[in-house]
Amino acid sequence: MTKIFFLGECMVELRELDDSTMGHSFAGDVYNSAVYMKRCFPTITVSMITAIGRDRLSEKMLSRFKSEDLDTQFVFQHPSKVAGMYFIETDSAGERRFTYWRNDSAAKKVVQFLTDDVVEQLTAADMFFFSGIPLAIIDEDSRDAFWQKLARLKQAGVKLVFDPNYRAQLWASKDAAIEQFNKAFQISDIALPGVEDLSVLYGIASAEEALDFCQQYQLEEMVVKNGPQSVVTQIGTERHSHQITPVTNVVDTTSAGDAFNGVYLGARLSGRSVFEAVQLGAKAAGTVIQHPGAIAPLAAFKQAMSE
Numbered sequence: 001m002t003k004i005f006f007l008g009e010c011m012v013e014l015r016e017l018d019d020s021t022m023g024h025s026f027a028g029d030v031y032n033s034a035v036y037m038k039r040c041f042p043t044i045t046v047s048m049i050t051a052i053g054r055d056r057l058s059e060k061m062l063s064r065f066k067s068e069d070l071d072t073q074f075v076f077q078h079p080s081k082v083a084g085m086y087f088i089e090t091d092s093a094g095e096r097r098f099t100y101w102r103n104d105s106a107a108k109k110v111v112q113f114l115t116d117d118v119v120e121q122l123t124a125a126d127m128f129f130f131s132g133i134p135l136a137i138i139d140e141d142s143r144d145a146f147w148q149k150l151a152r153l154k155q156a157g158v159k160l161v162f163d164p165n166y167r168a169q170l171w172a173s174k175d176a177a178i179e180q181f182n183k184a185f186q187i188s189d190i191a192l193p194g195v196e197d198l199s200v201l202y203g204i205a206s207a208e209e210a211l212d213f214c215q216q217y218q219l220e221e222m223v224v225k226n227g228p229q230s231v232v233t234q235i236g237t238e239r240h241s242h243q244i245t246p247v248t249n250v251v252d253t254t255s256a257g258d259a260f261n262g263v264y265l266g267a268r269l270s271g272r273s274v275f276e277a278v279q280l281g282a283k284a285a286g287t288v289i290q291h292p293g294a295i296a297p298l299a300a301f302k303q304a305m306s307e
């Protein structure tokens with residue numbers, strides 16, 4: 001049985017339905033990727049690793065994980081912390097604005113639940129995915145322990161996969177992010193960066209330059225996302241630029257990269273070629289951006305993927 005772990009934070013998403021009513025859903029980059037992988041590749045065991053609370057919204061989040069068929073064995077429930085939350089609004093210029101309540105979320109504590117016993121259980125996976133967002137939010141004093149646990153997984157043969165997903169507001173400084181990202185690139189087997197993330201941190205201007213940047217690490221698979229322009233891959237020494245069919249009806253680009261990551265990796269875990277995996281990942285991303293929010297409705301998503 002093929003098995004992948006996604007480590008990250010899922011949050012409660014609030015949206016105003018009318019002047020006095022809020023609607024809620026659940027989202028977070030790594031969770032979004034897990035959902036889209038499972039929807040496209042149901043035979044893969046897709047597991048979330050995170051910490052939530054024991055509050056009602058955390059319980060609802062856990063139920064949502066289950067209803068998306070995600071394995072929840074490693075969803076830990078912190079006795080006193082609660083799930084992070086954000087409010088999303090669209091301002092008068094049509095720009096999305098986010099207000100976060102996540103500075104004290106349960107997910108910041110996830111590393112303390114990764115005991116040696118748990119890490120031994122995680123070595124059964126084929127892949128372990130993490131991004132720059134969980135890296136940013138885990139307590140600073142648990143980072144060294146986090147890297148040691150990842151080193152144990154790597155030693156056991158688990159493929160480590162990293163997407164930088166740089167969010168400036170989550171880091172004390174650019175240098176702090178660069179220091180942690182360098183560690184992540186160093187330990188990873190597969191990297192799925194977006195050009196935009198690398199351009200802000202490392203002054204990289206193109207997908208080709210992003211691949212050049214990756215050469216200093218021991219990555220076996222590099223996949224660089226560049227919006228509707230292209231996806232550029234390098235496996236071993238072989239580089240390829242893949243064309244993306246631009247979507248004209250873009251409603252909300254939230255989680256385009258997350259959908260791409262989940263479906264690309266699911267395809268690779270299922271033995272598909274890099275070419276096929278990019279096409280499937282791009283199809284999923286192109287579908288998701290035609291719907292509002294991070295998680296597209298199941299029926300519409302499945303329908304689009306089957307066309």
Ligand code: ADP
Pocket residue numbers: 194195196225226227228230231244245246247248250253254255256257258260281282283285286289
């Ligand atoms: P992120 O969401 O991480 O910023 P990108 O903007 O690079 O990532 O988008 C991720 C993927 O989404 C791209 O590789 C591409 O496949 C798809 N995508 C993004 N924008 C478009 C678009 N306008 N039309 C079609 N596909 C798109």
